[in-house]
Every structure is written in C-alpha cells, then in structure tokens.
Amino acid sequence: MFKKFVSISLAALLAFNLSACASKDISKNSKKSTSQNQSSSDENYADCESIDFSNVVYNDYGGFNGITFDVPDFLEYTSDSSDGNKVEFFTANKSCYMSVEYAGKVSDFKAVYDKDLANSENVGFNVFEDYEYRISGDDEKTVYYKCSIIFEGADGYYLQNLLMVYPKKYEKEFDPIVTRVYHSFVKFAGPDEFLDEESNSSSLPRPDGNDKIISISDEDEITFLGNYDKNKKYDIDYCSVVGKDVYGTSHIDGDFGYNTVTIDGCSVKYPDFLQFLMVPDAKYGVNFRTNENEAGFAEFSVISTENLEPDACPNAVAFFNKYGADNEYSSIIKKELSDNFLYIIEAGSQPRSHVSMEIHYIDEDENDYVSLSVEPDFYYNNEKMFLDIFENMKASFRHNGGL
Numbered sequence: 520m521f522k523k524f525v526s527i528s529l530a531a532l533l534a535f536n537l538s539a540c541a542s543k544d545i546s547k548n549s550k551k552s553t554s555q556n557q558s559s560s561d562e563n564y565a566d567c568e569s570i571d572f573s574n575v576v577y578n579d580y581g582g583f584n585g586i587t588f589d590v591p592d593f594l595e596y597t598s599d600s601s602d603g604n605k606v607e608f609f610t611a612n613k614s615c616y617m618s619v620e621y622a623g624k625v626s627d628f629k630a631v632y633d634k635d636l637a638n639s640e641n642v643g644f645n646v647f648e649d650y651e652y653r654i655s656g657d658d659e660k661t662v663y664y665k666c667s668i669i670f671e672g673a674d675g676y677y678l679q680n681l682l683m684v685y686p687k688k689y690e691k692e693f694d695p696i697v698t699r700v701y702h703s704f705v706k707f708a709g710p711d712e713f714l715d716e717e718s719n720s721s722s723l724p725r726p727d728g729n730d731k732i733i734s735i736s737d738e739d740e741i742t743f744l745g746n747y748d749k750n751k752k753y754d755i756d757y758c759s760v761v762g763k764d765v766y767g768t769s770h771i772d773g774d775f776g777y778n779t780v781t782i783d784g785c786s787v788k789y790p791d792f793l794q795f796l797m798v799p800d801a802k803y804g805v806n807f808r809t810n811e812n813e814a815g816f817a818e819f820s821v822i823s824t825e826n827l828e829p830d831a832c833p834n835a836v837a838f839f840n841k842y843g844a845d846n847e848y849s850s851i852i853k854k855e856l857s858d859n860f861l862y863i864i865e866a867g868s869q870p871r872s873h874v875s876m877e878i879h880y881i882d883e884d885e886n887d888y889v890s891l892s893v894e895p896d897f898y899y900n901n902e903k904m905f906l907d908i909f910e911n912m913k914a915s916f917r918h919n920g921g922l
Contacts, residue, residue: 566612572692584621589703616684625678650708668708699773726764733765758782767794783823785887788915815897822888829883835861874898876909880918
C-alpha cells in the first residue's frame with residue numbers, strides 16, 4: 520500500500536516536532552548534538568537485531584486526546600510532555616522512535632502541510648489529502664515517516680501528528696509495521712460524521728490475542744458472542760465466524776491472520792483482512808471482501824447447498840469433466856482432482872478479469888463451493904502470499920460440520 524519509505528537520520532529527528540505550529544517547525548538547518556549523532560551510529564542499531572519481525576505484537580495506546588493507536592511491542596513508553604500533549608516510545612538504544620503529538624487547533628491544513636514539506640529534508644514520498652498528509656524521507660542511514668491528521672471538534676478542526684524513525688537497513692521489515700500504525704492512527708481523521716461512524720465501530724471488541732466468535736444472520740446482522748470456547752455450545756443464527764479479528768480490521772500489507780467461517784456444516788479458514796459483506800441469494804452462502812483501504816480488490820465466498828444434479832455430477836471429477844474442461848471465459852492455471860474434491864486456480868476474462876482460487880466438494884448429496892476471487896494485478900503482485908492463503912484454505916476446509 521505504501522511506496523518505499525525514504526527518510527532522515529534519527530539524530531536530526533529526535534529534535535523534531537511535526538510542524539503543526541509555527542513554533543514547532545522542522546528546520547533544514549537544525550544542528551545535531553554530539554549525543555544525537557552518536558544515537559544514529561551503526562552500533563546503536565543492534566537493538567533491532569533482537570526484534571522478531573515475524574511476530575510483532577501491537578498494544579493499544581488509548582485515551583490520548585480523543586484517539587487511540589497501535590504501538591509495536593518492541594517500543595517502550597518513555598516520556599510525555601508536561602502538558603500531556605505528546606507521548607514518546609523508544610527501543611533500548613533509541614535506534615527506533617515513535618511519537619504522537621496533539622498540536623491544537625488549526626485553521627488552514629494545507630498551509631500546515633506546505634510548511635512541513637518545505638522544511639523536511641530529503642523527501643522521497645509525500646501525499647496530501649483532505650484530512651491527512653504523509654511525508655517520508657531518509658539520509659542513507661535512517662528513515663523518517665510522518666503523518667498528520669485533522670479531526671473536527673466542537674469549535675473547529677484540531678491536529679494530531681505521528682512520527683516514526685527507524686534504521687534504513689531495516690526498512691523492509693518496518694514497512695508493514697509503519698502501515699499498521701498508520702492505519703490505527705489515521706482512522707480518526709475527518710469531520711465529525713466520520714468520527715461518529717468510527718466511534719460506533721470502535722465499540723466493537725479489538726483484537727487482543729484471544730479467539731472471538733460472532734454469529735451472522737441471514738439478514739446480514741452481526742451478533743458478538745464473546746471470547747470463543749471450543750467446549751461451549753453457541754446459538755448460531757445462520758453462520759459463525761471465529762478468529763482473533765472477526766471484524767476484518769487487519770490489512771494485507773501488515774500482520775494478518777485467519778478466521779474460520781462455518782455455514783451449514785461447511786467450514787474453512789480465510790484471511791482476516793477480508794470483511795463480512797453480505798449473505799447472498801443462495802441456499803446457504805456468505806461473502807467477504809477487502810475493505811476500501813486495501814491496494815486491490817478480492818472477494819471470498821462460501822456456498823453450501825444440496826447437489827442438484829447427483830446423476831450427472833456425483834463427484835468433483837464428473838463436475839470438472841462436464842463444466843470445467845471447455846470454459847470459454849477462463850483458462851485453467853492449476854487443478855487438483857480426487858473423487859469428491861476439486862482444487863482449481865483459473866484466470867477469468869468475463870464478465871471482468873479476475874484470478875479465482877476455488878475448492879469444490881461434491882458428493883451425491885451436497886455441493887460445497889469456496890472461492891477467493893482476486894483482481895489480476897493484485898494477485899500477481901502478491902502471488903506467493905495468495906498461493907499460501909489458498910494452501911491454508913485447502914488444509915482447513917471441512918464439509919461435515921463443526922469447527
């Protein structure tokens with residue numbers, strides 16, 4: 520989702536506050552102290568070597584001037600300003616830094632952005648939108664990433680600033696971390712009507728490491744049933760979803776996990792960057808899709824119904840021979856067939872181009888269908904990831920009930 524983050528040295532940035540107010544501008548001519556220069560030296564990057572980037576846990580820092588945001592667990596809370604308008608987090612040797620600052624009322628957000636951009640060094644990436652802007656750069660050794668948002672208060676718009684600094688040699692490892700923190704921070708941007716919507720959704724349980732369970736009705740209503748206990752019996756309306764992030768707030772370019780959807784005895788795992796969309800017009804079915812913040816479109820469907828043609832298609836082999844061999848609207852990339860199971864990846868051209876990863880289970884009584892359909896560019900730019908997702912789907916698929 521983000522372009523490569525290009526940035527600046529920690530030495531300079533530890534003295535920086537984002538340019539929300541004229542008194543807190545970033546100066547191109549800021550002098551670096553001896554201690555600051557030392558803090559950006561290679562030996563002080565050693566604390567990054569101890570970070571398990573494959574297993575970063577995020578803690579919710581809540582109640583900071585009306586917003587909450589995620590903090591990676593390798594950063595420790597260090598200090599805040601005397602007026603309570605700024606919080607800071609460091610690694611042990613201070614090679615990685617994060618701060619969030621409440622900068623007060625602002626009347627011209629574009630002017631704030633223009634001034635910040637003009638006073639930022641070595642800018643490699645910047646974008647301005649109605650209620651947020653981002654600026655990033657580097658000095659060959661250290662990367663900085665800044666994001667500022669405005670939100671509506673009772674008497675005008677107010678500014679919040681996020682700053683992250685980290686070694687350039689770990690830029691690739693930090694990309695998903697910065698993305699995750701950015702999404703958690705920027706969701707509060709905008710006028711009050713958007714804040715009201717966010718307030719409603721933020722009342723939903725946030726991921727906390729425990730599996731949770733929701734029930735979905737055939738009228739698209741979601742009921743939260745609490746933390747999931749495999750020994751407990753639940754009153755499921757139409758279908759259920761179990762996982763650490765049942766509302767699909769994760770992101771494809773961050774740390775995502777898997778939820779399990781169960782419907783009419785059919786269950787399968789799907790990635791939790793997909794959000795519940797609707798119950799389609801089918802005997803038993805449910806659809807999920809990527810949210811609007813993702814880099815591309817993907818839709819996940821599960822359909823469970825009776826086999827309407829048991830004589831003609833008593834298993835997946837017969838089904839494929841009848842319907843899959845000569846499909847003028849798609850081409851087969853890969854297929855696996857075994858009696859009642861068909862696993863297939865195909866590229867379609869009509870009615871719109873897509874790559875579809877499908878599981879079919881067919882016997883004389885039932886016909887279960889699971890599909891993850893992805894825009895071609897989105898698929899091929901993340902092909903290994905989607906193939907791994909498909910393997911998880913295949914390994915987790917059950918057709919005879921239960922989680």
